[in-house]
Amino acid sequence: MIRRERNGYAADRRGEPHSRARLVAILVVLVLITETAPLELALVYPAIRSMSATFGPDHIDKAVTLVNLAAVVSIPLIGRLADVVGKKRVLVGCSVAFAAGSLVCATAPSLPVLLLGRMLQGVVGGVLSVAYSLVRDVFPARSVPLALGFVSTGVGVSGIAAPFLGGALVDGFGFRGVFWFLLALVVLLLPALIVIVPESPMRRPRRLDAAGALLLGAAAACLLAGIGVGARSGWLAGGTLGSFAAAGVMFAAFTWRERRTASPAVDLSLLASPALRATLLCSACGMAVLGAIGYLVPQMLQTPHGAATAYGQGLTALAAAGWVFPQGLAAMVFGPVGGLLARRHGPRLVLIPGLAAYGLAATALSALPGHRWQFLLVAACVGIGQGLYFAAVSNLVLDAVPAAHSGTGTGLLAVCGQLGAALSVTVLGAVLAAHRLPATVHQSGTVPGIGGAAGRNGAASYTGDGVSIAFLFAAGLSVAGLAVALTMSHGRSAARGGAAARGTIAGR
Secondary structure: OOOOOEEEEHHHHHHEEEOHHHHHHHHHHHHHHHHHHHHHHHHHHHHHHHHHHHHHHOOOOHHHHHHHHHHHHHHHHHHHHHHOOHHHHHHHHHHHHHHHHHHHHHOOOOOOHHHHHHHHHHHHHHHHHHHHHHHHOOOOOOHHHHHHHHHHHHHHHHHHHHHHHHHHHHHHOOHHHHHHHHHHHHHHHHHHHHHOOOOOOOOOOOOOOOHEEEEEEEHHHHHHHHHHHHHHHHOHHHHHHHHHHHHHHHHHHHHHHHOOOOOOOOOOOHHHHHHHHHHHHHHHHHHHHHHHHHHHHHHHHHHHOOOOOOOOOOHHHHHHHHHHHHHHHHHHHHHHHHHHHHHHOOOOHHHHHHHHHHHHHHHHOOOOOOOHHHHHHHHHHHHHHHHHHHHHHHHHHHHHHHHHHHHHHHHHHHHHHHHHHHHHHHHHHHHHOOOOOOOOOOOOOOOOOOOHHHHHHHHOOHHHHHHHHHHHHHHHHHHHHHHHHHOOOOOOOOOOOOOOOOOOOOOH
16 A cells, blocks of 8 residues: 555555654654664673673674674565565564574573574664664655654664663673563563554565575675684685685675576665665665774773783773763764754765764774773764764665665665674674783783683783774774765755655666
C-alpha cells in the first residue's frame, strides 16, 4: 500500500493520519530499540579488560570484530527482508536474535562460546538502518530529517548512561553482568515495539540472496584476517598473502553473483550513484574512527599507571565513566541539532564538522593526555562529532536512493559502517599486540574490579608508543573521510526527507 498523508501527518494502514502524540510515541520506542546497537558497544568496550582477564588477551579483539562481521553478513539480508516482509517485523526478529546472543554471552564458559554469542548479537547492526527507513515510511516528509536526528541521538542517550552503567556492571559482576543487562533490556522493550510501532506500508517483493551475503561476509573475514596476520607477521608472509588472495576471490565471486542474480543481496546498481558511493565512504571512515576511540579509551583509562604505562590511569570501569561521560551528553544534543541543520542547510554541511571533530579528538588522544579535564574536553569533542555524523549520513543516504530501495540503501550504509569499524579494530589489535608489554614488566598496582590476577597475567598492557600510533591511525581515517565529504556534490541542498519515490537514483 502506498503511504498517504493527510494534514501533514503520515497515514496509518487504514489511511487515517497518525496523531502528533502517536508519532512521538513511535519515535520514543524507535529511539529505545535502536539504543541496543550503540548500547551494546558502549557497555562491551569497558568490559574488554574483564573478558581479557577471564579468557586471556590473545584474540580478545575478536569479541568486537566478530560482531561487525556478523553484521556485514546479516545487514544485506535484513535490509532486503525489511523491504519484503515489513520493517517492523524485521525489527522484532532482530531483537529476539540479539536477546538470544546476549544469553549465550552471559553464560559462556569459554572464548569460542562467547564469540558465538557475539555473532548472534551482530544482527543488531541492521536495526538502525531499518529504523531509518521505517521513519521515512511512517513520518511526514518534513519531519523526517529531525526524526532521524532523534533516532540517531539514541547514541547520545546511551553514551550518557552507558559508561556509568557498564562500569558498575563490570566492577560488580564482571563482563557477564553486561550481557545479562542487555538481555533484560531487550525483553522489556519488545512488547512496546510490537504494540506501539506501526508496520511500514512500503513493500518490494524480492527473493533473499543468502549465498551472496555469505560471500560478502567471507570476503570481509579474509580481508580482516589478512590485515591481522600482516600487521603481526609481515605483509609478505604466506598467511597474509593467502588471506588477501582469498578475500579477492571471494569478493570477485560475490560481485559476479550479484550482477547475475535477479534478487541480489546487495543491489550493486545503487552504487552507480556518486552520491551514494561518497556517503558510504564517509560512513566507513566515520564508524572506523568512532570504533577506534571506543575500543582504545576504556583500556587506556583502566591500564595501571607505571613507568612503562605512564598514560594509564588505573581506574575502575565505573571511575573511568566519570572521565568520558560528556561524549554522550554532547551526542544527545548535537543529534537533533544536526537534523535541523540538515533540513535547513544540507547534510553535507553537517557531516564536515562532524568528521573534523572526530579527527581533532583522535589527534588529541594520540598525545596521551594525563589529566581528567583533558579527557572531558576530548570526550565532548567526540560526542559533537558523533551527533553530527549520524544525523548527516542518515539524511544523505535517504536522499540518495528512491523510497522503494530505502531498506537496501540504509543497509548498505550499515554494512560500510560495520566494515569500517571491523577493519579499524583489527588494525588496532595488531598494532597493540606488536607493542604489548612483556609479562615480566610489572606496573604499580592492578586494576580494581577485575582482580589482581588480571593485572599480572590476564589483561595485557601496551607501550605508550603503541597507543599513540593507534590514535594517529584513527585520526588519519577521519582525514580520509573529511577529504571525501569536502569534494562531495551530494547533500549541499536542504535534506528532503528521502529521495522521490519515482524509482530514480540520485546521481550527484
